[in-house]
Amino acid sequence: MTLLTMIVKMAEGLGKTCAIFFLTLLFSLPLGMVVALLRMSKNRIVSGVTRLVISVLRGTPLMLQLLAVTYGPYYLFGAGVARNKLIPVVVAFAINYAAYFAEIYRGGIESIPVGQYEAAEVLGYTKLQTFVRIILPQVIKRILPSITNEVVTLVKDTSMAFTVSYQEMFSIGKQIANSETSFTPFLVAGVFYYVFNGVVDFVMGRIEKRLNYYQ
Amino acid sequence: MKRLFAFVLALAMVCCLAACGSKDNASSVDEEKKTFIMGIDPEYPPFSYLGDDGQYTGFDVEVCAAACELLGWDFQVFAVNWDEKLIQLDAGECDCVWSGMTILDSMKEAGYVISQPYYDNTQVLLVKEGSDITSSADLAGKRVAVMLGTSGEAMLAGDLADLAASFADLMICNSFLSCFTELGGGSVDAVFVDLPVAAAYAANNPGFTVINEALGAEQYGIAFRSGDKALCDAIEGAVAELVSNGTYAEIAAKYTDISADNLVFLNK
Incomplete structure (x- = not known):
């Protein structure tokens, strides 16, 4: 197999890698905010339960969660296994990443001084207005570098989807490596991931710059 | 300038460490030869798997253990990641891959020493x-x-x-x-x-x-690193002796899922 065919075949798998990446971000970024708000709830039971869920999601390997979401229903209830693996894969990824994003959001929200809430109240802002107009814009600016960190990790984590037989780019690389007894596909995969993350880095850098309107 | 120097120094240190590592590997494999590490897929019953007692077992594992006993070598089992078995072999994590492994032409082309096929x-x-x-x-x-x-x-x-x-x-x-x-x-x-x-x-x-x-x-065969022809010959010799003294057939009889008709050495 020539290098070109190798690259073309792996690039086909890159589409599936991108599907995991974008769908996971689409669902986990908002979900993370919901989880963060539940985590900071004044209700002890709500915040306690959320805390437990987050600790399980962060404390167990993503690979295990992928297996649990995909094959768990079959082993537990004898239910069928999904044919389209993208669904269980995105569910597992979105839940897992939401847990991480939630903690990042919480850190950001809690870093805003209480004085700002008091000032907003004096000025007659409602609680919702205070959060959306005053707190959130500052939070987003502060947490962006941490979010970039997670997004970069997500690009690389997509290779784990093969645990449940989802044919993303890296698994195709593995197949070629096996049939050709060659290590070149791993090199190609490395370049693909690096370039992908280069784009992520660039985009996130631009967003950071645009939000940096006070400097 | 100072920064650059620190960077170069760090790089040099990393390279030194890497070099040490590879040297260690080479010596333990080439000189001593007392310990033979068999690379297996731990999820490949009945050839190689984790037995009920928590020890690796299976047809291939038992044959290899018997061969090492015959040669007077220490026998160890190393569970490889099947996708990366040949990388792990090259890295010296194991001395052979012997686990119901299908012989591919591409393996020979890549320079690996491959044993005689033992299983159809x-x-x-x-x-x-x-x-x-x-x-x-x-x-x-x-x-x-x-x-x-x-x-x-x-x-x-x-x-x-x-x-x-x-x-x-x-x-x-x-x-x-x-x-x-x-x-x-x-x-x-x-x-x-x-x-x-x-x-x-x-x-x-x-x-x-x-x-x-x-x-x-x-056909199944055993893969060794390129240059390990002598090691391959030694193992093949030991297995041939196991075949002639009947141990091989005894081990095969324990694994009813493996048909004796497919074992090359028992059908000569």
């Missing part, structure tokens, strides 16, 4: 009991699973590519268990798998049937 492997189909699939001809439009890095996968990409083209979908899984789980859960209609593995699974799990049709023929 056939691929079969595993289906759910009561399935309407009774032969490979019924597979058109069906969904089939195969494990990555197995001879079945290689065959479906090579000699049996026409058959593979008739499938509705070919799912490549990263373990046998996940292939079988996909079958149990109904997301595929059949699993294309080595006969002994299929037989062992069907025997232990009700509700699955092995279709009695041998598809494609390949």
Whole structure:
């Protein structure tokens, strides 16, 4: 197999890698905010339960969660296994990443001084207005570098989807490596991931710059 | 400038460490030879698997252990990641890969020393009991699973590519268990798998049937690093002795899922 065919075949798998990446971000970024708000709830039971869920999601390997979401229903209830693996894969990824994003959001929200809430109240802002107009814009600016960190990790984590037989780019690389007894596909995969993350880095850098309107 | 210097220094240190590591490996393998590390796929019953007592066992493991005993070597088992078995072999994590491994021409081309074949492997189909699939001809439009890095996968990409083209979908899984789980859960209609593995699974799990049709023929062998010809010869010699003194047949008799007809050394 020539290098070109190798690259073309792996690039086909890159589409599936991108599907995991974008769908996971689409669902986990908002979900993370919901989880963060539940985590900071004044209700002890709500915040306690959320805390437990987050600790399980962060404390167990993503690979295990992928297996649990995909094959768990079959082993537990004898239910069928999904044919389209993208669904269980995105569910597992979105839940897992939401847990991480939630903690990042919480850190950001809690870093805003209480004085700002008091000032907003004096000025007659409602609680919702205070959060959306005053707190959130500052939070987003502060947490962006941490979010970039997670997004970069997500690009690389997509290779784990093969645990449940989802044919993303890296698994195709593995197949070629096996049939050709060659290590070149791993090199190609490395370049693909690096370039992908280069784009992520660039985009996130631009967003950071645009939000940096006070400097 | 100072920064650059620090960077270069750090790089040099890392390189030194790396060099030390590789030297250590080489010496332990080349000079002593007292310890022989066998690389296995720990999920490949009946050839190599984790036994009920928590120790690795299986036909290949027992043969290798007996051969090492004969040679007076210390015997160790190392569980490789099957996709990366040859990288791990090159890295010196094990001294051979011996675990129902199908001999591929590409391995020889890449310079690995490959032993004489010891097992004629056939691929079969595993289906759910009561399935309407009774032969490979019924597979058109069906969904089939195969494990990555197995001879079945290689065959479906090579000699049996026409058959593979008739499938509705070919799912490549990263373990046998996940292939079988996909079958149990109904997301595929059949699993294309080595006969002994299929037989062992069907025997232990009700509700699955092995279709009695041998598809494609390949052979199992042992892979050594390039340059380890002497090691390969020593192991082959020991195995030949095990065959002549009857130990080999004794071990084979313990594994009913392995058909003696397929064991090359017992059919000379």
